[in-house]
Amino acid sequence: MSNAPAGRKPRLMQVRVPVSRRQGLISAFGIWFLFFGVWILASSLGWVNPILVPPPGQVFATIIRLFAEQDFGSDVMISIFRVLIAFALACAVAVPLGVAMGAFPAINAVIAPFVSAWRYLPAPSFIPILLMWFGTGETPKLALLFLGVIFFLVTLIADHTREVRKELIETAMTLGANRWVTVFQVMLPAVLPNILIAMRQMLAVVWTYLVIAEIVASTTGIGAMMMRARRFLHTDEILAGIIVIGALGMAFDVGFAYLHRRLFPYLEEKR
Template sequence: MFEFKQSVSTSTKIILGIIAWLAFVLIWQLAASADNPLFPAPDQVIHALWTLFTERDFAFDVLSSLQRILISFAIAVAIALPIGVLMGSFPLIEAMFNPLVSAFRYLPAPAFIPLLLMWLGTGDTQKIALLILGVIWFLITLICDATKQTPNDFIESSKTLGGSRRIIVWTVILPASLPSIIDACRQMLAVSWTYLVIAEIVAATDGIGAMIMRARRFVHVDEIMAGILIIGLLGLLCDLAFRGLHWVMFPYLRRR
């Protein structure tokens, strides 16, 4: 039954995923059976979620958070993509930028919050900047590594046919590394969601993180867990969107 690197059908994946979720909810329900207000049961969290959407305008908070995530991640990709591709294509460029990128990769993004507040104020710009700092350095590294995986035979063949550096990067290296770049973006978007609450706990009036902090102030644990649940669901939907994009853009990988 258990074999290394065995192929699993789509229906089996769906069934096993449903079983895993049902087991998680069952364990959660059993653990919350003592009626502890600090650890509400799943039905209490669902009820809190319904109340948030119907009575507290939680949909506006969700849209605000989603907008911040999408804008910040689009900016991070727009910056990281050309830098990462050039670093992966030309060793001289990598030698120049890699020490800087590697150093910033180890700096925690929340440490920049005081500086961002002084430089950018308390508005959306500060929150978007924090979300960008949380992913851009890792994204550059992942895109660089993906670009390096382009087979040398492709590059040498393009040189033989008279391709210039610009043409080789644009028509050979980028298309060859694009599937791995899409996967890297999918992974880093998940990281961006993990920084959302941190970005929205400082001087925020809207967003999922702001709602969670308001709920913490009044010890509404069910609302806190509802907010966490929504972040997880939105993250899952974003992950499925990237998987679907990968599936549509690269049909030859499916056949392989």
């Protein structure tokens, strides 16, 4: 705030004035310090039952112990594998279908009434039938994750494709582009950055369904580990699982942000 622009009162809170880098860093770290501070305080002063809420130090020690001694790494790998396979399958269907719907109203007229009905069905309601159809292997889990995102992903991508500006399409057509050139060389590259954003949002949803799938119907993976821990009142392991899922989710999110910057450098240069 030392470098507040002249002519404005230096205030902590200004309507829509961006915070300085320093204030941003202090704020970001501050909230986490506060969170862990309250947690540590509550544990050490005995405000909470240590069996239900173990202190943070113990939880982090447990994370290390889980990886070192109890082969938690393979649970984590299985969970990541499930997320990536199911998400890749969902994208492989949703991207071409969504773009086609956004480009051709004739295709949209067929698919949209179908997809929008499915969107309102909660994917977990399929778990019993998926278990009966596919048994207990990987298939029902992958199917749940797939069903959990596919309809949203298709709708989002179709919407984004529909938002590609008319001028771009009409410019291409008056330059001599046929339908396919217009779709593949103009609409698709124009919508690609937004497709990646839609994928980033939906990947978070896949993680949600992963945990549901692993808690309900799995003996492997992060969610299954947490359910095992519950049986033995190992709250530290449950919290460790939550933290690891959070960290993985953030890592993927950062990965997507990086990919977005790398693939679409022209967006960074906007004035």
